[in-house]
Amino acid sequence: MPAIVTAERLSKTFRVKVRDPGLKGALAALVRPRYRDVHAVRDVTFRIEPGEIVAFLGPNGAGKTTTLKMLTGLLYPTTGRVEVAGFVPWTGGRDFKRRIALVLGNRQQLVWDLPPEETFLLNRAIYDIAGAAYTERLAELVDLLDLRDVLEKPVRQLSLGERMKCELAAALLHHPPLLFLDEPTLGLDVTAQEAIRGFLSQYRERHGATVLLTSHYMQDVTALASRVLIINRGHLLYDGALDALVARIARIKRIELVLGPGDGVTAEMLAGFGTVKSFHFPNAVLEVRRDEAAATSARLLAALPVADLSIEDPPIEDVIRQAFAQGLGEDP
Amino acid sequence: MKLRILAALWRLNVAEELQYRANLVASLLGTIFWIGTALLTLAVFFRHTTRLGDWDYWEVVVLLGVFNTLTGVIEAVLRPGIGRLAGEVKSGGLDLVLAKPVDAQGFVSFRRLDVWRLTDVVLGLALAGYALVRLHHVPTVAQLAAFGLALTAAVVVVYALWVALMSLAFWFVSVENLSVLFDAVYEGARYPVSAYPGALRFVFVYLIPIAWTTTIPASALTGRLEPGFALVAAAVAALAFALTRLLWRTALKRYSGASG
Numbered sequence: 001m002p003a004i005v006t007a008e009r010l011s012k013t014f015r016v017k018v019r020d021p022g023l024k025g026a027l028a029a030l031v032r033p034r035y036r037d038v039h040a041v042r043d044v045t046f047r048i049e050p051g052e053i054v055a056f057l058g059p060n061g062a063g064k065t066t067t068l069k070m071l072t073g074l075l076y077p078t079t080g081r082v083e084v085a086g087f088v089p090w091t092g093g094r095d096f097k098r099r100i101a102l103v104l105g106n107r108q109q110l111v112w113d114l115p116p117e118e119t120f121l122l123n124r125a126i127y128d129i130a131g132a133a134y135t136e137r138l139a140e141l142v143d144l145l146d147l148r149d150v151l152e153k154p155v156r157q158l159s160l161g162e163r164m165k166c167e168l169a170a171a172l173l174h175h176p177p178l179l180f181l182d183e184p185t186l187g188l189d190v191t192a193q194e195a196i197r198g199f200l201s202q203y204r205e206r207h208g209a210t211v212l213l214t215s216h217y218m219q220d221v222t223a224l225a226s227r228v229l230i231i232n233r234g235h236l237l238y239d240g241a242l243d244a245l246v247a248r249i250a251r252i253k254r255i256e257l258v259l260g261p262g263d264g265v266t267a268e269m270l271a272g273f274g275t276v277k278s279f280h281f282p283n284a285v286l287e288v289r290r291d292e293a294a295a296t297s298a299r300l301l302a303a304l305p306v307a308d309l310s311i312e313d314p315p316i317e318d319v320i321r322q323a324f325a326q327g328l329g330e331d332p
Numbered sequence: 333m334k335l336r337i338l339a340a341l342w343r344l345n346v347a348e349e350l351q352y353r354a355n356l357v358a359s360l361l362g363t364i365f366w367i368g369t370a371l372l373t374l375a376v377f378f379r380h381t382t383r384l385g386d387w388d389y390w391e392v393v394v395l396l397g398v399f400n401t402l403t404g405v406i407e408a409v410l411r412p413g414i415g416r417l418a419g420e421v422k423s424g425g426l427d428l429v430l431a432k433p434v435d436a437q438g439f440v441s442f443r444r445l446d447v448w449r450l451t452d453v454v455l456g457l458a459l460a461g462y463a464l465v466r467l468h469h470v471p472t473v474a475q476l477a478a479f480g481l482a483l484t485a486a487v488v489v490v491y492a493l494w495v496a497l498m499s500l501a502f503w504f505v506s507v508e509n510l511s512v513l514f515d516a517v518y519e520g521a522r523y524p525v526s527a528y529p530g531a532l533r534f535v536f537v538y539l540i541p542i543a544w545t546t547t548i549p550a551s552a553l554t555g556r557l558e559p560g561f562a563l564v565a566a567a568v569a570a571l572a573f574a575l576t577r578l579l580w581r582t583a584l585k586r587y588s589g590a591s592g
Contacts, residue, residue, distance in 0.1 A: 076588050094434075095433075097431060102427070107423075107425050107427070114344065118344050122341060122344055125334075125336045125340035126433065127433065
């Protein structure tokens with residue numbers, strides 16, 4: 001099957017006015033403006049196959065949103081080639097826009113003073129959805145997102161989580177094969193985040209939609225995405241499976257121990273096996289080199305009264321942070 | 333823009349507005365108060381003169397009626413719709429519109445209908461009608477048709493001015509008070525263009541064409557102008573519309589970084 005998204009050597013350079021601080025700077029900028037090139041995205045290449053859920057990761061200002069805007073045709077790239085769902089986004093016009101959905105976590109399309117269903121009806125007119133199809137899709141979305149009690153309340157009375165669910169419903173009524181979600185769980189509480197995640201994976205399973213999302217929450221990524229694209233300072237640092245990334249960056253593993261009865265074990269003894277991260281009897285956490293994790297576990301089991309032992313990867317946030325801080329240069 | 337979408341949008345707005353019935357009263361009172369003040373100002377003028385730019389009192393009141401009608405269109409549709417563009421360019425809210433399969437200019441322009449403000453349209457036309465009675469002038473069919481065409485042209489010209497002004501937001505991002513600029517200039521349309529000195533008259537006819545918004549329709553109605561002149565007004569409106577469409581396209585290209 002051909003890729004649904006192809007980006008080849010994509011770059012976007014913004015020309016921004018620079019000015020020195022203060023009134024003097026402002027005047028100088030007025031008389032003789034100076035410009036500086038900001039390379040928001042540099043030479044980014046990737047392909048996405050139909051049905052994939054791919055997450056863009058990166059700190060603020062890394063170029064995630066700029067990339068998303070180029071893929072949805074809101075921005076022209078400075079150089080490079082993009083093809084999305086068989087179209088060049090910025091020339092694809094309405095036929096292209098019918099094939100995508102764009103949800104921005106910090107923007108809403110719902111009409112504030114009216115029940116969400118009114119916005120749905122507007123989108124029905126915009127996307128030219130036939131009556132029967134509309135009824136059927138709305139019923140499905142209401143069911144999957146659990147919106148029954150929400151439909152008739154004015155949007156202003158809904159919670160943030162309910163609003164985001166309705167935003168998703170409004171964006172999906174036209175059954176786009178491709179979803180672009182920018183921070184869809186921004187600001188939501190844990191329950192609402194989970195509801196959104198559950199919905200997205202269910203929706204994808206049912207309709208085979210391709211999903212591209214950006215998020216700050218690692219749980220979104222670990223729960224949904226089979227693949228991550230890591231962008232930092234405009235460069236694509238990594239493209240691949242999340243566990244492979246962890247294996248590549250994280251040079252350590254965590255061994256979590258629950259010690260058995262008896263009080264003979266001391267922190268000094270544990271230090272002989274690895275770095276002691278915490279020790280509150282009977283629980284202990286050690287960090288050891290990745291390639292020695294198995295051997296060290298065996299030695300621990302032989303030497304100490306261990307009731308339980310597990311080997312874990314370090315928290316994914318730590319891994320990602322390390323990736324941004326140090327890059328992905330060499331393998332351990 | 334498709335009528336179906338327009339109907340859905342306006343149905344939505346009307347439903348929204350109907351929740352706030354007090355707005356009707358506020359809008360009515362506001363309009364009546366405004367007309368009262370305008371008439372009073374006019375009366376003060378006419379204590380010192382019998383003509384204003386060769387127009388007598390009740391002719392100028394016809395023009396005030398036209399002005400008020402256009403104000404209704406501006407307040408009901410343009411200000412709440414395209415008037416919010418500058419803020420949306422700044423906040424990025426425009427992106428959601430641009431991602432939809434609709435004509436963005438049409439959608440942004442006509443997405444709102446603040447239905448209560450249409451009282452201005454009704455009261456404005458009523459004022460013009462009353463002034464005609466006081467003038468003892470019964471318009472001919474040709475004059476009425478010319479008035480209808482010229483008024484339509486006037487709405488198009490006012491719309492074009494708004495689009496042109498709001499498109500500036502794409503170049504100068506922090507200009508959220510552009511509509512104030514419109515108000516300042518549009519004040520000039522409250523009096524017949526012949527009341528202004530030559531240079532200003534030139535500006536209002538050819539550069540910022542507000543003369544076409546009130547003077548021409550009012551003149552058509554009172555028989556001051558040949559009915560055929562309304563066709564010129566229509567041509568001016570068509571030109572203004574085409575130019576602003578071009579400007580909008582250029583502005584959007586700039587927004588998406590296709591140029592510069």
